[in-house]
Amino acid sequence: MPLIRAFPGLRPAAGRAADVAAPPYDVMNEAEAREMVVGRPWSFLHISRPEVDLPEGTDPYAPEVYAKAAENLAKMEDEGVLVRDEKPCFYVYRLTMGEHVQTGLAAVASVDAYDNNRIKKHEFTRPAKEDDRVRQVDALNAQTGPVFLVYPSTSVVDSTLAEISSAAPVIEVTAADGVLHEIWVVADKTTVARLTDAFDAMDALYVADGHHRSAAGSRVGAVRKADNPNHTGDESYNYFLTVIFPHNQMQILDYNRVVKDLNGLDPAAFLSRVGEAFSVETSDLPVKPSQPAEFGMYLDKQWYRLRLSGERIPSDDPVGRLDVSLLANNLIDPILGISDPRRDSRIDFVGGIRGLAGLEKRVDSGEMQVAFSFFPTGMEDLMAVADAGEVMPPKSTWFEPKLADGLVSHVLD
Known part of the structure; x- marks a missing residue:
């Protein structure tokens, strides 16, 4: 056949x-x-x-x-x-x-x-x-x-x-x-x-x-x-x-995230926790990440550029090294308390076709409290996950x- x-x-x-x-x-x-x-x-x-x-x-x-x-x-x-x-x-x-x-x-x-x-x-x-x-x-x-x-x-x-x-x-x-x-x-x-x-x-x-x-x-x-x-x-x-x-x-376009609350933290405490795993810089412009392991974050009408330290990036895990996994494992789960994004109603996903303005709109309206922008998943990364017989996290790719x-x-x- x-x-x-x-x-x-x-x-x-x-x-x-x-x-x-x-x-x-x-x-x-x-x-x-x-x-x-x-x-x-x-x-x-x-x-x-x-x-x-x-x-x-x-x-x-x-x-x-x-x-x-x-x-x-x-x-x-x-x-x-x-x-x-x-x-x-x-x-x-x-x-x-x-x-x-x-x-x-x-x-x-x-x-x-x-x-x-x-x-x-x-x-x-x-x-x-x-x-x-x-x-x-x-x-x-x-x-x-x-x-x-x-x-x-x-x-x-x-x-x-x-x-x-x-x-x-x-x-x-x-x-x-x-x-x-x-x-x-x-x-x-x-x-x-x-x-x-x-x-x-x-x-x-x-x-x-x-x-x-x-x-x-x-x-x-x-x-x-x-x-x-x-x-x-x-x-x-x-x-x-x-x-x-x-x-x-x-x-493949970025597939971004918005979250309804800060899991009981005030913005200052939240930023402090984020800084334990990421370098955090303020930005006067919306942040569209230019490389893997870099993220944009929008909170209280302020954009931040987050960079994850290299020692937190697994080299031999095709799923774990995906940016969607890196943010989930280092921020969304341990800090925001969202361990199952498939079922947790506190998180939503925004296709990159809507642009960064789509993220700002969701947060500025009060519907969501924080947004994250991503560098797009690479086609080679998708193929590596499939070749390993693994499964990507939900909403990893937007074609x-x-x-x-x-x-x-x-x-x-």
């Missing part, structure tokens, strides 16, 4: 991509999703967030929600808004966000490789979210949200994708956030074989974003395999939808730009 393979994608008909393309289902709340579909009857949100077509207050996990998604998908196919390619293809997918450009490959990846950790994970998943994605795939009989994978950059793949994307794309759409999405269809058998072989020679791929979707792909595959007495391994349920980018083109939903889907035959 190859690591990846081509597939007959379900995608927008010519001229319909702008009508269909939607942000990933999990980057907005229900109210925002309802607003986004106003005047957009063919938005893919009608499939990925079908509760927008049901009464407000509908449980998003109710059976009628998944049934509505299936109804909406069938309607988009019946009306010719979405069409399926007649033969297996790869799809080159390029994202352009300002000066940043990354070019990857949409393909389906092996469930067996995922189950055997050749497609490596770095996060825990939550059962409720996994169950939701399983029900969605079963209802649609299709995988519509691609898993964001990374491959170690290799010249064979990189040069092939660059050559293909030098032509005019078949899909070109600029999303509401200004990100340009472009897609090229790869139907030539020789090129498909070259890419398939190049990926099959790789030791591993890495899940960057989409742990719940990949876990759901594995679960759906296992159930359908068990239910099929004539299982061969070639069935479409043995694969899940992905877009795979080279590691050296990835853009930008995001993939769009609806530009290519995988139908399960």
